[in-house]
Amino acid sequence: MEAQKENILEIKNLHTWFHTANGIVKSVDGVDISLKKGTTLGIVGESGSGKSVTALSVMGLLMGTRGKIEEGNIFLDGEDIVSLDKEKRRKLRGGKISMIFQEPMTSLNPIMTIGKQIVEGILEHQQISRKEAEKKALEMMKKTGVPRAEHMMKEYPFQLSGGQRQRVMIAMAMVCNPEILIADEPTTALDVTIQAQILDLMNQLKKETNSSILFITHDLGVVAEICDDVAVMYCGKVVESGDVRSIFFQPTHPYTKGLLASVPKLGVEADELESIPGNVPNPQELPKGCKFAPRCMFAEDKCRQEEPQLFDLGNGHLSRCWQSGGQL
Ligand SMILES: Nc1ncnc2c1ncn2[C@@H]1O[C@H](COP(=O)(O)OP(=O)(O)OP(=O)(O)O)[C@@H](O)[C@H]1O
Ligand SMILES: [Mg+2]
Numbered sequence: 001m002e003a004q005k006e007n008i009l010e011i012k013n014l015h016t017w018f019h020t021a022n023g024i025v026k027s028v029d030g031v032d033i034s035l036k037k038g039t040t041l042g043i044v045g046e047s048g049s050g051k052s053v054t055a056l057s058v059m060g061l062l063m064g065t066r067g068k069i070e071e072g073n074i075f076l077d078g079e080d081i082v083s084l085d086k087e088k089r090r091k092l093r094g095g096k097i098s099m100i101f102q103e104p105m106t107s108l109n110p111i112m113t114i115g116k117q118i119v120e121g122i123l124e125h126q127q128i129s130r131k132e133a134e135k136k137a138l139e140m141m142k143k144t145g146v147p148r149a150e151h152m153m154k155e156y157p158f159q160l161s162g163g164q165r166q167r168v169m170i171a172m173a174m175v176c177n178p179e180i181l182i183a184d185e186p187t188t189a190l191d192v193t194i195q196a197q198i199l200d201l202m203n204q205l206k207k208e209t210n211s212s213i214l215f216i217t218h219d220l221g222v223v224a225e226i227c228d229d230v231a232v233m234y235c236g237k238v239v240e241s242g243d244v245r246s247i248f249f250q251p252t253h254p255y256t257k258g259l260l261a262s263v264p265k266l267g268v269e270a271d272e273l274e275s276i277p278g279n280v281p282n283p284q285e286l287p288k289g290c291k292f293a294p295r296c297m298f299a300e301d302k303c304r305q306e307e308p309q310l311f312d313l314g315n316g317h318l319s320r321c322w323q324s325g326g327q328l
Contacts, residue, residue: 007075008212009035009058009180014072016050016057018065025283027053027067029236032310033214035180035229040206040213042223042244044259045233048280051216054233055182058214059099060089077179095125098173102185104165108157114141115153118172125176140175144168144201163194167201174205181206182214187222199226220263224248229316232256235281235291238310242317252313252324254296290322300328 016028028050035041043051056062058074060081073080076096081089093099101107109117118137119130126133141149144167157165166186173181183202187195203226206213215227223230224244231241232255240253251257258276278295281287289306293299302322310318311325322328 006036007034008037008077009033009214010073010075011054011058012073012075014054014057014074015070016053016062016067017070018067020066023284026286027236027283028057031072031233031236031238033231033238033241035212035214037212038206038210039228040203040215040226041229041231042227043214043216043231043233044218044220044223046259046276046280047218048283049233050236051233052184053236055099055184055214055216058180058182059093059097060084061093061099091125094121094173094178095176096178097180097182098176098178099182099184100166100169100173100186102188104162104169105157107169108165110157113154113156114160114168118153118168118175121172122175136175137171140171141168143205144171145197146171163190163198166190166194166198170198170201170205174209174211177209178211180212180214182216184216185218186215188218195222202226220248220259232259235286236283237291237320238318239292239320240318241310242313242315246313246315246317250317252317252319253292253321254298254323255292258295290320298323302328 011031011033014028014031018025018027031054043054045051053067057069062068069082074082081092115137118140119133122133122136123130138149138153141153146152146164146167160168187198190198199222202213217223227244229243230247231238232253234255240247240251240256247256248260251260262275276295281291287294288304290303290308293303296303308320308322308325310320312318313324
C-alpha cells in the first residue's frame with residue numbers, strides 16, 4: 001500500500017485490539033485517517049469510540065497494555081512505522097511526533113523541575129550541549145506565554161496551575177519541532193478563557209513550525225474553530241470524514257447529524273437540545289451490519305445485515321452509510 005505525498009500521516013485500515021481476560025476488545029477496527037501537511041484534523045466521537053487508542057497506536061504507546069496493532073499501516077512521511085523496532089519507535093516520540101494529554105499531571109514527572117524535564121527531552125533528540133538546550137528550553141517557555149518563565153523553570157509541576165501545566169506540556173511537545181502534534185482532549189480540563197488561550201497558542205506554534213495537528217475532542221465548537229478537516233469515529237471506525245465545511249454544512253451520516261444536533265447553540269435551552277438515543281454498544285458485543293443501526297432512525301433491513309464501506313461523495317468527503325452511498 002502506498003501513501004499519498006501531501007499526507008504527513010496516513011492511517012490505513014488500522015486494527016488495534018486488546019486481549020483482556022474477558023476476551024478481545026476491538027477498540028480500533030479498521031480506521032482510515034489522512035492528515036495533510038500543515039493542517040489540523042479533528043477526531044470526534046462519543047466516549048469509547050476509539051479516539052485515544054488510535055492516538056496511542058500512532059505514538060507506539062501500547063506497551064504495558066494488552067493492546068496490539070493487529071493489522072493496518074501507519075505511514076509517517078511515507079514510511080510505515082508499524083513495523084519499526086522499539087528503539088526506532090521510541091526515537092520518533094518527542095522527535096517527529098509529540099503528544100499532549102488531557103491531564104498534564106499524569107504525563108509530567110512530579111519530582112523533576114519543569115526546566116530539567118524540557119532540557120532532558122531536547123537532549124534525547126538533539127546533539128547539542130546542555131547549555132544550548134537550557135537556552136532553547138527557556139525560549140520555548142517564553143513563547144508559550146507563561147509568566148516569569150525563568151522562575152518557572154526551577155519549579156515542580158504541582159506548583160503550577162492547570163493552564164500553566166498545559167503550556168509546559170505544549171512547550172515540551174513543540175521544542176523539537178515535531179512534524180505532528182497529537183493533542184488528546186488538551187483543553188477539556190481547563191476553563192473556557194484558558195481553553196481559548198491554549199488553542200491560540202497551539203495554532204500560533206503550528207504556523208511557526210509548519211507542523212500538523214491531530215486534535216482529539218468531544219467539542220464540535222472547538223473543531224469548527226481550529227480544524228481544517230474532521231474524522232467522526234464510532235465503534236472503532238471512521239463513519240464520516242471530510243473538510244470542516246462539508247462535515248458541518250453537509251453532514252450525511254446520521255451519527256454526524258446527531259452529534260451536530262446535540263451541540264448547544266445560543267438562545268436554545270439545554271433541555272431542548274436533541275441527543276442521540278441509546279448508548280455506544282459494548283465493543284465486545286457489536287451489532288451485525290452498520291454499528292450505528294440500532295440507534296439510527298433511518299435504519300432499514302440492509303443496514304442491520306451488512307456493514308457499509310466508506311462511500312466517496314467527492315471532494316474528499318467520505319461516509320459509511322448505505323443511504324449516503326445511494327445504495328438503499
Ligand atoms: N488498556 C485497555 N484495555 C482494555 N480495553 C481498553 C483499553 N484502553 C481502551 N480500551 C477500550 O477501547 C475502547 C476505546 O477506548 P478509547 O480510550 O480509545 O475511547 P475514546 O474515544 O478515547 O473515549 P473518550 O472520549 O472517553 O476518551 C473502549 O471500549 C475502551 O474500554
Ligand atoms: Mg480518549
